[in-house]
Amino acid sequence: MIKLREKGNQMAKLNETAVQTILEICGRYKDEKTPLMMILSDIQNEYGYIPLEVQEIVSQQTGISVAEIYGVVTFYSFFSLKPKGKYVIGCCLGTACYVKGAQQIIDKFSEILKIKAGETSDDGLFTLDALRCIGACGIAPAVSINGTVYPKMTVDQVPKIIDEYRNKEGATA
Amino acid sequence: MSKIHIKIEGVPYEVESGLTILEAAKACGYEIPSLCAFNHGECNPGSCRVCLVEATGARGLVASCVYPVSDGMEIRISSPKATEARRRSVELLLSNHNINCQQCDKNGKCELLHVAYLTGAREGAFQGVKTPVTLDVLAPGLVRDTSKCILCGRCIARCQNAHGLSILGFENRGFNTIVSPAENRSFADSPCIQCGQCVNVCPTGALMEHSEIDKIDAAFKAGKHVIAQAAPAVRASLGEEFGYPIGTPVTGKMIAAMRRLGFERVYDVNFGADLTIMEEGTELLGRLTNGGVLPMITSCSPGWVNYAEYNYGDLLPHLSSCKSPHQMQGAVIKSYWAEQKGIAPEDIFVVSVMPCTAKKFEKQREQEKVNGIPDVDCVITTRELGRMIKRSGIIFDRLPDEDWDQDIMGDYTGAGVIFGVTGGVMEAALRTVYYKLTGKEHDKIVFEAVRGHDAGIREAAIDIDGTVVNVAIASGMKSAKVLLDEIREGKSKYQFIEIMGCPGGCINGGGQSYVRPAFLPNESDDILDTYKEKRAKALYSEDERMTVRQSHNNPQIIELYDKYLGEPNSHKAHELLHTSYAAREGFNEVK
Numbered sequence: 008m009i010k011l012r013e014k015g016n017q018m019a020k021l022n023e024t025a026v027q028t029i030l031e032i033c034g035r036y037k038d039e040k041t042p043l044m045m046i047l048s049d050i051q052n053e054y055g056y057i058p059l060e061v062q063e064i065v066s067q068q069t070g071i072s073v074a075e076i077y078g079v080v081t082f083y084s085f086f087s088l089k090p091k092g093k094y095v096i097g098c099c100l101g102t103a104c105y106v107k108g109a110q111q112i113i114d115k116f117s118e119i120l121k122i123k124a125g126e127t128s129d130d131g132l133f134t135l136d137a138l139r140c141i142g143a144c145g146i147a148p149a150v151s152i153n154g155t156v157y158p159k160m161t162v163d164q165v166p167k168i169i170d171e172y173r174n175k176e177g178a179t180a
Numbered sequence: 181m182s183k184i185h186i187k188i189e190g191v192p193y194e195v196e197s198g199l200t201i202l203e204a205a206k207a208c209g210y211e212i213p214s215l216c217a218f219n220h221g222e223c224n225p226g227s228c229r230v231c232l233v234e235a236t237g238a239r240g241l242v243a244s245c246v247y248p249v250s251d252g253m254e255i256r257i258s259s260p261k262a263t264e265a266r267r268r269s270v271e272l273l274l275s276n277h278n279i280n281c282q283q284c285d286k287n288g289k290c291e292l293l294h295v296a297y298l299t300g301a302r303e304g305a306f307q308g309v310k311t312p313v314t315l316d317v318l319a320p321g322l323v324r325d326t327s328k329c330i331l332c333g334r335c336i337a338r339c340q341n342a343h344g345l346s347i348l349g350f351e352n353r354g355f356n357t358i359v360s361p362a363e364n365r366s367f368a369d370s371p372c373i374q375c376g377q378c379v380n381v382c383p384t385g386a387l388m389e390h391s392e393i394d395k396i397d398a399a400f401k402a403g404k405h406v407i408a409q410a411a412p413a414v415r416a417s418l419g420e421e422f423g424y425p426i427g428t429p430v431t432g433k434m435i436a437a438m439r440r441l442g443f444e445r446v447y448d449v450n451f452g453a454d455l456t457i458m459e460e461g462t463e464l465l466g467r468l469t470n471g472g473v474l475p476m477i478t479s480c481s482p483g484w485v486n487y488a489e490y491n492y493g494d495l496l497p498h499l500s501s502c503k504s505p506h507q508m509q510g511a512v513i514k515s516y517w518a519e520q521k522g523i524a525p526e527d528i529f530v531v532s533v534m535p536c537t538a539k540k541f542e543k544q545r546e547q548e549k550v551n552g553i554p555d556v557d558c559v560i561t562t563r564e565l566g567r568m569i570k571r572s573g574i575i576f577d578r579l580p581d582e583d584w585d586q587d588i589m590g591d592y593t594g595a596g597v598i599f600g601v602t603g604g605v606m607e608a609a610l611r612t613v614y615y616k617l618t619g620k621e622h623d624k625i626v627f628e629a630v631r632g633h634d635a636g637i638r639e640a641a642i643d644i645d646g647t648v649v650n651v652a653i654a655s656g657m658k659s660a661k662v663l664l665d666e667i668r669e670g671k672s673k674y675q676f677i678e679i680m681g682c683p684g685g686c687i688n689g690g691g692q693s694y695v696r697p698a699f700l701p702n703e704s705d706d707i708l709d710t711y712k713e714k715r716a717k718a719l720y721s722e723d724e725r726m727t728v729r730q731s732h733n734n735p736q737i738i739e740l741y742d743k744y745l746g747e748p749n750s751h752k753a754h755e756l757l758h759t760s761y762a763a764r765e766g767f768n769e770v771k
Contacts, residue, residue, distance in 0.1 A: 009312055009313065009314040009364065059362060059363055059767060060767075062362065063766075063767065072340070072345065072346030072347070072349065073362045073767070074336075074346055074347055074348055074349030074351075074360075074361055074362045075346055075349045076362075077349060077351060077362035077363065078349040078350045078351050081351050081352045081353065082350075082352070082353045
């Protein structure tokens with residue numbers, strides 16, 4: 008049984024810049040008949056997630072109820088309710104990748120980063136996503152990190168790739 | 181509309197084109213078992229797959245609620261393939277259903293159970309994991325239990341159609357899909373107005389009123405003075421619980437039944453309605469003459485008040501400060517009546533029988549208490565009263581017609597009766613305001629222009645001895661929003677507006693008897709289009725039978741002011757009969 012009022016929902020007040028940006032994004036599609044997906048996509052790209060307080064603004068601007076927007080956000084795995092990491096690791100678990108050992112790849116990521124699929128690491132660097140077929144079956148098993156595709160992945164490569172990104176961060180920090 | 185020819189079970193029929201198979205079959209005399217489809221397409225997502233039939237020209241079986249008929253189509257409802265498929269659909273629904281029908285308050289009115297019977301669904305045909313369950317009992321008005329939900333979407337459609345609110349929506353995907361307010365919040369933590377329209381359409385026990393029958397039992401056990409009061413709209417619907425045709429007023433039998441349930445007094449909330457008119461009418465006159473905030477808007481409907489507090493916090497000064505009739509009457513029972521009878525208010529337990537689920541919320545508001553004592557202790561719906569009568573073994577039909585208690589209070593006028601229908605509060609107020617302004621009764625009494633029985637906006641310009649009062653009436657928040665936005669933009673031309681939460685007013689309240697064609701074999705096919713009008717007629721006919729039809733002529737109201745309250749809007753009256761409002765955040769922070 009799911010208990011209501013169990014989670015401490017953070018209804019953080021949005022800062023004025025964020026509100027203006029969201030209003031601007033809603034304004035972009037004011038002449039569209041069905042603007043919701045486009046608005047949500049832009050917000051997802053801009054901020055990496057779409058919390059409830061943002062959905063309320065979109066609701067006021069579009070006249071679409073918050074429940075319906077929330078339904079769309081929770082239906083498509085592309086949208087997220089929680090902030091995503093700086094680097095989003097997408098492990099393809101489509102049929103071709105799966106038979107080529109994708110499960111072991113994602114398990115390795117999971118083991119090193121200590122997060123499950125769909126979660127974000129504590130340092131905010133990595134989010135691990137399980138994807139269904141990304142259309143790169145010829146180079147299975149495939150992993151995509153922020154749009155960069157890593158072909159024919161092996162379990163051994165996983166720690167190296169993670170280190171690569173961690174080092175990049177260390178250098179800039 | 182052009183006609184086309186179809187065959188059902190080999191028999192030729194001529195039907196209108198553009199109909200779904202379900203509608204066409206109904207016109208030809210076949211009721212195809214169906215579940216998610218409701219009220220001529222108000223909801224027909226084709227999702228439950230219970231209405232599958234064979235149709236030529238289609239690949240496989242088709243959902244008759246969404247598949248259109250075409251010329252030459254041959255339809256088989258009773259073929260083995262179709263009947264087996266319908267049975268399987270119901271068995272699949274049951275496989276993810278919390279089958280505790282004995283404990284379910286929807287028992288006897290459950291459409292899932294009905295189609296399970298019709299299709300012959302077998303026990304445990306499919307077994308496996310079930311969708312994680314949410315049970316929301318935090319809101320005073322409504323209960324949501326996703327273990328009973330079949331994802332038909334009727335509630336979502338009704339909330340949108342009646343109020344433009346769509347508090348509920350589908351959430352998550354696939355097997356984890358549930359119907360809930362955003363974030364799977366409680367109704368209490370969302371801008372839900374708790375009107376109960378969703379309850380009125382839910383086919384199963386997934387959405388129900390928050391029952392308070394137990395509280396009444398406890399009050400009797402504790403030896404309290406348990407006093408009942410029933411709202412006008414209840415008498416127009418209660419009969420349906422006992423098989424009477426819709427629109428049969430059952431006032432006398434209802435009173436007799438309530439007495440037999442043990443209530444010490446059985447009062448008509450119409451007395452409170454008359455009192456409301458005295459207070460609200462005086463308030464309106466005050467605002468008109470002293471340059472107060474106009475238009476003034478009625479405040480009898482707690483669903484509407486909730487909506488205003490969530491969405492129009494800036495317009496709250498427009499709301500009349502009057503409590504709703506049953507709250508006023510509760511306050512009078514616990515003060516004036518209590519003093520006269522020598523009973524301490526703490527020992528009195530006031531039960532309101534209401535057509536409404538939002539009243540369950542209203543009665544527990546802090547602003548509806550006098551010296552910390554709530555005016556009303558418990559609110560039950562028309563349906564709950566029906567259940568109490570049934571469990572007591574009372575054969576409703578054999579009851580004599582009895583009359584309301586009318587000691588000290590309880591006398592009422594025709595003006596009070598019509599409170600239960602959209603436009604009624606307005607008409608009742610006009611009868612009294614006219615008298616107050618002119619010193620004489622309006623010769624016609626009836627203000628036809630404000631009458632109606634459905635959602636939408638009506639308006640009228642009433643000439644009161646040269647003074648023209650512009651009034652408007654809206655029911656359902658979708659209509660109300662139009663009037664409210666006008667006020668916000670400073671364009672409203674009205675002085676007085678009546679708003680009721682449910683489309684059509686209290687006669688169509690969220691606590692009224694369910695109108696489900698599947699369980700009303702003796703009602704006509706168009707009952708979903710006509711039931712509001714029929715119930716409204718029941719109330720207007722009672723108004724016509726009354727000899728006193730204006731609130732200010734109610735002798736006990738006059739006496740109440742003489743002996744106790746002084747005059748309308750007096751200090752004492754404000755203490756007991758008026759309330760206040762506060763803007764609220766819809767999605768409040770959940771602690």
